[in-house]
Amino acid sequence: MPSSSSDVALEVRGLGKRYEIGEQERYLALRDVIARAVTKPLAGLTGRGRSDRSAESDRIFWALRDVDFTLNHGEALGIIGRNGAGKSTLLKILSRITEPTEGEAVVAGRVGALLEVGTGFHPELTGRENILLNGSILGMRRTEILRKFDEIVDFADVHRFIDTPVKRFSSGMRARLAFAVAAFLETDILVVDEVLAVGDAEFQRKCMGKMGDATREGRTVLFVTHNMTAVESLCARSIWLEGGRVHADGPTSEVVSKYLSTSFSLQSEQSWPDVQEAPGNHTVRLHRVAVHPEGGSSSDAIDVRTPISIDIDYWNLKEGARLNLSLHVYNEQGVEVFNALPYLEREWQGKPFPRGLYRDTCHIPANLLNDGLHRVELLVVENSAYVIFHMEDALLFDVRDDPIGREGWYGNWEGAVRPQLAWETRQLEAGAAIPEAMRD
């Protein structure tokens, strides 16, 4: 068997993976093959027959194409990109689940893949049994698993349930156990896909720590994630995949900021110069809506510490209308974060509006919105009673995470809002009052 002692852990050259759209019907029925056999005998029976049908090139889809990169031992590489950009296909090829259509990857060392936690768990088996089974599925020898057994149980923190069938585990416990098994796998190259999506805060911190250890121990890590904060803290280098190709490869901070600035089809501004064409009705028509950092423009980035303004410019077509706007802001989960009304506005509130063009600006303070996508829904209300105009997707903007001040916590920050709240800690009594026996 060939071996290597060079520094290169992984060399990927011209890697490509082609799918046929027809494969989405998932499996063939024999009758399809029989029907096809009439035109092309035997082509259907072997796995290769299918890729020969070049006539159907319009049904061909390259999940990955011309991917080249080299990874040294001990390096941690982040792989980012939109859904469907080819990230998972790349990991599947590297972990040998599926084979490439063209090109090659040369891997020096054992690859351990953690593609989806809990794969291979059997619900009827106990935690103990599943550790053994899952460990061996991941390629561990029996003795190796037994040697690490206690560490795995400790890490997953499932001592009490170790002899309970896994079907009685909570999803969090299941995820912890699965990650623990994979984390203790001694492989040269660790392939990780989105582990941070699971588990509670405490466990996510442990996962990140473990992955950091892995890189420090000289293991090579390939980390696929949507979590930019995590990738920035774990991987010095990242690859951005777009449409199956390497779009950028370099220092993570550069790649991530490039990715973030172009990756979302956000809608931070809309305008309708022609009042005749503008959305609205006989009373009110929109002119422009925009969201931007206070004092900045709508193309500027917003993070959790940015004060934000939302501008709504509109024409009042009806002399003396009493109008007020209502903004509903929803987060990615569809939760309404808040509803804002201009009740604190002094000059026009409750007064009849002469015809003309108006601008309402709503100020959202810094440290209010949590990170993630936000959608703004706009309502125009007449006489504080009737909704005369309604626009569901007026604006869509992204509030970026702020990597500073998270104290080593990289998972999701929970909650619809993320305020910086005043907090104080005081010592009320000195330790002398605690009885000797109770001191730890």
Add this chain to the structure above:
Amino acid sequence: MTVRQVTRIAAARGGLRVDWAELWAYRDLLYFLTWRDVKVRYKQTALGVAWAVLQPVAAMLVFSVFFGLLARLPSDGVPYPVFAYAALVPWTFFANAVIQGSNSLVDQEALLTKVYFPRLLAPTAAVLAGLIDVAIAAVVLIAMLLIYGIVPTLALLTIPLFLVLACVTALAVAIWLSALNVRFRDVRYTLPFLVQIWLFASPVVYPSSLVPAPWNLLYALNPMASVIDGFRWALLGTAEFPGLRLLVSLAVVALLLVGGLRYFRSVERSFADAI
């Protein structure tokens, strides 16, 4: 600096040869997959291990009534129940092994699409797991031999040989069908029918002496005919040692297995995409 094994991942890697070294490296996984199949099979059933006995015993009762009592099929001079049961022990194993083995890849779709391991282990483990059933069903067989006062001869020692033949036959069939099943789900629906036909093509309910002599070698193309005759010969002293027929069966199994392995290897790479 450590020396690491280098793997080259590319299209059509490695050809059609079975990577025995890799299979050996994964031997613990074969053990755990087999062990899992055994555990899981009985964990959620109310009757548990009793199923291993119930299936052949029920078949034995039905066959005894209809084929033995009513149809009066000959049974080579031994009571029909024990005649039938001696065949049902290897047959039930074989039938279950073929069904479980053929569905093994499709049933483990989640695993196949997320983790790499030598795919051959899936049908192999499914077939091996059935051996536990044989051991349990054998307890009833021993009881029946005692009840009918049948004392086996030293020929009993050849039983493992015939069991291995049944095992390899089931494996060869399961390797073919499990791979075909990934691409053609028709296999799943054809299986019960196939197994039923095969049952009547094997001397389970009737003695192979019913088959006219000129057809003997043709009959041996069915390895299970040799296995069942071997069982009867070793346990009951009926039938004759399948000698020449055994050689024919061995050749058939060898061909089936080699062909199956090659076919399996040729489609193995596309399992994750096709499943």
